[in-house]
Amino acid sequence: MEETDQAIVAALAKDGRLSYTDLAAQVGLSVSAVHQRVRRLEQRGIIAGYGARVNFEAIGLPLTAFVAIRPFDPAQPDDAPEKLAHLPEIESCYSVAGEDFYILLVRVASPSDLERLLAEIRTKANVTHRTTVVLSTPFEQRPPRI
Amino acid sequence: MEETDQAIVAALAKDGRLSYTDLAAQVGLSVSAVHQRVRRLEQRGIIAGYGARVNFEAIGLPLTAFVAIRPFDPAQPDDAPEKLAHLPEIESCYSVAGEDFYILLVRVASPSDLERLLAEIRTKANVTHRTTVVLSTPFEQRPPRI
DNA sequence: GTTGAAATCGTTTGGAC
DNA sequence: GTCCAAACGATTTCAAC
Numbered sequence: 469m470e471e472t473d474q475a476i477v478a479a480l481a482k483d484g485r486l487s488y489t490d491l492a493a494q495v496g497l498s499v500s501a502v503h504q505r506v507r508r509l510e511q512r513g514i515i516a517g518y519g520a521r522v523n524f525e526a527i528g529l530p531l532t533a534f535v536a537i538r539p540f541d542p543a544q545p546d547d548a549p550e551k552l553a554h555l556p557e558i559e560s561c562y563s564v565a566g567e568d569f570y571i572l573l574v575r576v577a578s579p580s581d582l583e584r585l586l587a588e589i590r591t592k593a594n595v596t597h598r599t600t601v602v603l604s605t606p607f608e609q610r611p612p613r614i
Numbered sequence: 615m616e617e618t619d620q621a622i623v624a625a626l627a628k629d630g631r632l633s634y635t636d637l638a639a640q641v642g643l644s645v646s647a648v649h650q651r652v653r654r655l656e657q658r659g660i661i662a663g664y665g666a667r668v669n670f671e672a673i674g675l676p677l678t679a680f681v682a683i684r685p686f687d688p689a690q691p692d693d694a695p696e697k698l699a700h701l702p703e704i705e706s707c708y709s710v711a712g713e714d715f716y717i718l719l720v721r722v723a724s725p726s727d728l729e730r731l732l733a734e735i736r737t738k739a740n741v742t743h744r745t746t747v748v749l750s751t752p753f754e755q756r757p758p759r760i
Numbered sequence: 761g762t763t764g765a766a767a768t769c770g771t772t773t774g775g776a777c
Numbered sequence: 778g779t780c781c782a783a784a785c786g787a788t789t790t791c792a793a794c
Contacts, residue, residue, distance in 0.1 A: 521665055602710055
């Protein structure tokens with residue numbers, strides 16, 4: 469990727485609501501030039517979208533956990549992501565190397581909600597799990613240094 | 615939090631570049647009313663900011679890993695987050711319950727960059743680590759169901 | 761691929777309910 | 778707290794380089 473595009477992506481990763489006017493000033497281009505470049509970055513999927521960074525405690529989801537899962541029966545097909553995608557509590561799903569097959573990042577309102585969610589994950593995806601509760605988040609989702 | 619505010623946060627988590635005009639239509643309010651509410655949500659820290667969702671492979675950071683760390687000497691002060699915050703490869707830092715003290719989510723360009731980063735984490739924070747490489751990401755950073 | 765200008769549209773403010 | 782309306786600023790398009 470080109471240097472100018474890198475600067476654009478970095479700036480929008482840090483502040484997704486930057487106006488094209490401000491963005492143009494930051495990268496030293498005209499407004500229409502940055503606008504065109506951003507559109508291309510979006511079309512090529514380099515910028516996949518935009519989102520508000522929300523305070524999960526404030527919106528009633530104060531409990532975050534990592535859930536490492538592996539198939540109960542390793543002989544069966546490994547389609548956990550499709551089977552779990554409909555659960556909105558699962559924010560992210562990573563396929564990983566190692567003993568576990570997937571690591572899930574989940575957000576729930578309470579320990580009992582976590583308990584219910586884990587039961588659903590177990591039965592829906594036919595897996596065993598090892599869950600690590602997050603106590604606090606010193607920092608999260610920092611923009612990448614490109 | 616109120617129902618209308620929940621709808622606003624949910625909409626902006628899904629699409630952080632929604633115009634106030636579209637947002638007002640979605641939640642059934644006037645433009646100035648949603649505008650005022652969004653400003654208050656930002657001031658109260660419920661909306662902490664906005665960011666572009668970037669394709670890390672496309673921007674030259676195709677390797678993601680979880681790094682679980684624990685102090686080499688449990689008697690020493692536990693200030694890993696401050697000591698690691700300056701490393702831009704570390705996207706997120708979670709304090710967790712269990713054997714490990716922190717779980718880090720890191721993004722690097724290559725295995726050798728990961729090797730260098732792990733060495734830095736070890737020496738800077740005086741910790742041992744257990745690293746889990748991400749093979750693929752079925753889904754990530756989905757907006758929360760509020 | 762970049763520019764500048766023009767038309768359109770959204771944002772933002774202030775006052776009234 | 779919500780709404781309307783007016784002034785302002787940004788977005789988007791287009792022709793030209």
